[in-house]
Every structure is written in C-alpha cells, then in structure tokens.
Amino acid sequence: MTSAFEPVPPDPWTPPQVPPPVRTRTNPWHLLLAAAAGAALVGALWAGLDLADSGAPISTPATSGEAFDLRGTFTLYSGGYGYGTCGGSGGYSDITTGTTVTVYNAAGTVLSQGALGTGRPNGAGSCVFSLAAPNVPAGEKFYLVEVSHRGRIMVQPEDARNGNVALSLGN
Template structure:
C-alpha cells in the first residue's frame, strides 16, 4: 500500500448561464399533455360502460323481440252425417257416423314445413246449410309464426291439408271431410 491519495476532482466551474426559472405550466399546456396509462384506462372503461349501458337501455325499452306471426283463418266443412243441435244454430258430426269427433271445440293443429307443431287452436262457431247436409266451422289460429315454406293444418286426427305460405297468411284455408 501506498500513502498516496489518488487525484481528487476539482470543483466544476460555475455555470455561465443564469439559473433556470421555476417551471410554470399553463392550463392549455396541461391539456396538451398525454394522459397517464392509468387515467386513460379508467376514462376508456367509463366511456365504454356508458355506451354499453345506453345500448342496453334502448334495447330493453324496445320490448322483447318476438317472431312475426299471423292469424290463420279459414273454414272446415263436414259434408256427411251432419247433426244439428236443437235450439242452436250449430251443428256437428252425428254420433253414429264415425264423425262424432267433429264439433265446435275440436282441436286444430298447425304444422311447419319440418313437421313440428307451431300453433294450435280449435274449431269455432258452426252452422248448417239449409238442407242440413253440410256443417261449416270457422277456424281461427292466432300466433302462427311467419317464415315457413308451407303449412299443414289438421282437424282432430283426420289428416293434414297443405297450404302455401301465401295461402295461409291470406286466410285461404278451406278444408272438408265427408
């Protein structure tokens, strides 16, 4: 070891420029500055939540979306073994004819093109012709979904009648039995 000290730095020379003034930032300069990542993230989340919330409010007030539907209307005529109801304008299939299942209130089923049940109702008000040989029932099936290629309608268990979509929507059902 030596007793010598390494050379010591000398004091730097004094600055030749005057000392800087304290930093003063105007509000317009602050507005031009970039946001910190945390502030930008919080601001983005707030704006995003407001947009999603606004869309939710608009769609929630619009009500539930239901598929477009129509009411299928038409007639069903029983042309054999008709029985009239005494004291009433109505009629039905006679009890001993095999058509005793045909009366006001008998089931009416509507099938879609895939063969699935899409709506149901029942035979409505009936009336007999003057000779008492034909009994005609009104058919009204509400809430039949639109959009099928064709529809099949069945009264009781008596087989189906096929209608085009246009015929079904225009109330052109006219089926008969007997």
C-alpha cells in the first residue's frame, strides 16, 4: 500500500530537463569598437615596419675611401698568464692572441673581420688585448662588434672611428 505522502521515484528513462539556450544580442558598439581597435593595430604595425625600412641601411653604401680601421681594447677578467703574455683559460680558453673580431652593421651583415692583438697582464688576473678590424665602411648608424662567439656589443660610430672601443668579458 502506498501512502499519499510517499514520494514517487522518477522514471530512470526520462532525459533531464535542460533549459533552452539563452540568446543574447551583440551590441553594435562592441563590434564597431573591435573593428576600430583591429584597424589601429594593423596601422601601427604597418607604420612601424615602414619606419624600420625592413632592415635596409638608411645611408648610402660607403665607398672604399670612407673606410676606417676600428681599434680599441678588450679586457678579459679571470685570464691566465704565460711567459709575459696572457690569455683566457678554462671557459675563456677561446680568448687569446689572434681571436677573431667581427664587425656587423644593424642588419647583421659582416662588414669586417680582424683579430685580438697580444694580451698583457693588468693585475688581479685580468688581461688587456688590443682589438682591431680593418676597412670598416663608414656611414652606419651603429656597429656591432663580436669577439670570438661571445655576443655582439653595440658601438657608436664616433667611438668606432676614433679608436675608443673598450669591451670586456668576465667578472
């Protein structure tokens, strides 16, 4: 006998009731704002690429008469000594007399290659090498100088031309 207060179990085969999806209307101002923001982004990218000129040099290529020899010093801290000269040891063993010095322009084109000169001790385990790269074309906005494979360092044209390049490595 069933009581009037006893609940009736639900039919297990009846699918659950899902409310119909609620449809909202897109505000036309939101669409207009998104379109304007997208157009502004595309315009800014276009202007930026136009100003960068896709990496092309701004100045005209230098003639051979406008070339100069880049000169300066390279100081290696934690260098090793040997018979009046010095050079790198351990992780710096690639730094020694004759190590390649490469000069690049802003676009990454190699402009010149030179070498480190003989190193001389400078106290506390440091070595100072002369640095030179011949026939560097004039007229660049800046130069990137790399010793061995140790990364490119930006050098201003005045410093490059006047022999005021002073690079260092180590702690």
